[in-house]
Amino acid sequence: MQVRAKAERIKARMENIAVVLVEPLYPENIGAAARACANFGVRELILVRPKNLDQEKMKAMATKAGLPVLEGMKVYEKLEEALAPFGYVVGTTARLGRQRKVFETIREAAPSIIELSLQNQIALLFGNEKWGLTNEDLYFCHRVVTIPTTEAASLNVSQAVVIILYEIFSQAAEVKLPKPRLATIQELEPMYRLLKETLEAIDYVPHDNVVLWMTTIRRFLSRLDLTAQEVRIIQGFCRNLLWHLGKRDQPHKDREQK
Amino acid sequence: MQVRAKAERIKARMENIAVVLVEPLYPENIGAAARACANFGVRELILVRPKNLDQEKMKAMATKAGLPVLEGMKVYEKLEEALAPFGYVVGTTARLGRQRKVFETIREAAPSIIELSLQNQIALLFGNEKWGLTNEDLYFCHRVVTIPTTEAASLNVSQAVVIILYEIFSQAAEVKLPKPRLATIQELEPMYRLLKETLEAIDYVPHDNVVLWMTTIRRFLSRLDLTAQEVRIIQGFCRNLLWHLGKRDQPHKDREQK
Numbered sequence: 001m002q003v004r005a006k007a008e009r010i011k012a013r014m015e016n017i018a019v020v021l022v023e024p025l026y027p028e029n030i031g032a033a034a035r036a037c038a039n040f041g042v043r044e045l046i047l048v049r050p051k052n053l054d055q056e057k058m059k060a061m062a063t064k065a066g067l068p069v070l071e072g073m074k075v076y077e078k079l080e081e082a083l084a085p086f087g088y089v090v091g092t093t094a095r096l097g098r099q100r101k102v103f104e105t106i107r108e109a110a111p112s113i114i115e116l117s118l119q120n121q122i123a124l125l126f127g128n129e130k131w132g133l134t135n136e137d138l139y140f141c142h143r144v145v146t147i148p149t150t151e152a153a154s155l156n157v158s159q160a161v162v163i164i165l166y167e168i169f170s171q172a173a174e175v176k177l178p179k180p181r182l183a184t185i186q187e188l189e190p191m192y193r194l195l196k197e198t199l200e201a202i203d204y205v206p207h208d209n210v211v212l213w214m215t216t217i218r219r220f221l222s223r224l225d226l227t228a229q230e231v232r233i234i235q236g237f238c239r240n241l242l243w244h245l246g247k248r249d250q251p252h253k254d255r256e257q258k
Numbered sequence: 259m260q261v262r263a264k265a266e267r268i269k270a271r272m273e274n275i276a277v278v279l280v281e282p283l284y285p286e287n288i289g290a291a292a293r294a295c296a297n298f299g300v301r302e303l304i305l306v307r308p309k310n311l312d313q314e315k316m317k318a319m320a321t322k323a324g325l326p327v328l329e330g331m332k333v334y335e336k337l338e339e340a341l342a343p344f345g346y347v348v349g350t351t352a353r354l355g356r357q358r359k360v361f362e363t364i365r366e367a368a369p370s371i372i373e374l375s376l377q378n379q380i381a382l383l384f385g386n387e388k389w390g391l392t393n394e395d396l397y398f399c400h401r402v403v404t405i406p407t408t409e410a411a412s413l414n415v416s417q418a419v420v421i422i423l424y425e426i427f428s429q430a431a432e433v434k435l436p437k438p439r440l441a442t443i444q445e446l447e448p449m450y451r452l453l454k455e456t457l458e459a460i461d462y463v464p465h466d467n468v469v470l471w472m473t474t475i476r477r478f479l480s481r482l483d484l485t486a487q488e489v490r491i492i493q494g495f496c497r498n499l500l501w502h503l504g505k506r507d508q509p510h511k512d513r514e515q516k
Contacts, residue, residue, distance in 0.1 A: 036417065039417075065412045096435075101438070102435065103436070146435070150427075159293075159294065159417070162413075177404070179361050
């Protein structure tokens with residue numbers, strides 16, 4: 001229930017974000033960008049002066065997930081027209097020359113983009129495969145961000161779209177997967193008792209130093225952050241072993257032995 | 259100098275990381291993965307039972323940046339052989355069923371992967387385009403991570419490689435671009451004096467309330483975090499305006515007016 005509510009909140013923000021590709025050369029990259037949009041909850045993909053709109057190539061890369069984005073895609077001749085309804089425009093660039101005045105990675109810029117997306121339509125601008133965004137394109141940008149890479153870097157435009165949307169989505173969602181419930185002391189102690197019994201059965205516990213020895217074993221197993229299921233697996237192993245040694249009745253054929 | 263040292267540190271970590279693609283179907287994705295490796299400082303790309311090694315298609319997607327990775331690529335029949343030299347294996351999956359026991363996003367797991375990479379060879383495992391990693395592949399993994407997406411998500415394998423490497427690289431580098439130096443008070447105050455003179459010249463300052471009015475202007479301009487260059491641009495604008503109003507000598511033809 002709570003996870004669902006969280007997902008709704010993320011969508012509300014991502015819906016206000018659009019991806020704008022300026023003069024893209026290859027239909028494959030348009031399709032891949034549509035797929036990236038779908039993956040991170042962005043609905044609107046806008047093209048400015050695309051060179052090639054080969055439907056088949058676009059659809060192949062968009063896959064089923066990206067089709068709705070591709071079908072709703074808008075195409076403009078002028079960047080200014082494409083940007084008309086947006087309240088905030090973010091440019092992306094790999095070039096960090098002084099002229100470009102780029103002072104932020106997308107990781108740094110994401111929190112304020114997310115905040116602005118609650119009340120504003122936001123356009124994320126991506127340049128084409130050969131030269132990226134021109135200085136004229138950057139005129140329209142409220143801010144310009146970059147993606148950190150190695151020096152020899154050259155990200156494909158659809159890879160850049162994936163990273164920018166991933167970064168915004170991750171920070172908007174602050175996704176942390178639920179960690180497993182650890183076994184309680186009530187679940188753990190019968191296992192340790194059975195383990196001690198088993199080790200004693202094969203004469204593997206030094207008689208003069210039982211506590212210290214078992215403490216070592218306990219520290220070792222504690223490091224694993226055992227779950228209840230894993231505790232049952234160890235117990236099952238011990239029971240079967242004791243039975244094979246003739247020290248116990250046949251173990252139950254229950255879940256421990258699966 | 260310091261930036262260079264930082265880059266060296268990042269490389270040292272990323273060099274210990276390899277990307278392993280299990281049964282990839284399409285040569286384009288192998289090429290795109292090679293390009294992603296190059297972008298984030300990973301040198302080693304390993305394939306297990308690739309279906310198609312079309313050189314032309316791989317090279318087209320790898321581009322010039324990814325060629326060295328492609329040329330050094332190793333191919334194995336068995337995953338166990340491919341993984342032999344690695345000390346730590348990280349699986350990636352989009353499926354979060356209970357069976358899979360996935361408790362971490364790559365963002366959560368990255369810090370410990372980075373720590374381990376200082377002393378260990380690390381393999382990042384990616385499944386193929388149709389079914390991802392099998393449960394048998396996951397046997398070898400020390401841990402399994404996922405990439406958060408919307409529910410309808412389906413990331414392309416090369417997009418998954420891009421995101422995983424970007425996340426590790428970003429956290430390893432903790433890249434923050436240097437912020438611009440703001441104008442000092444010494445640089446700012448002459449601008450404010452000139453601005454006041456200009457506004458007075460066009461009768462735009464209320465005589466009874468100069469300080470309060472100028473405070474509003476100052477608050478407005480302070481919000482912009484002006485740099486020294488921007489201060490000079492505003493000063494140049496004011497000087498030219500005053501000159502055109504006949505209130506000042508001709509301004510110097512210096513950098514303020516560019």
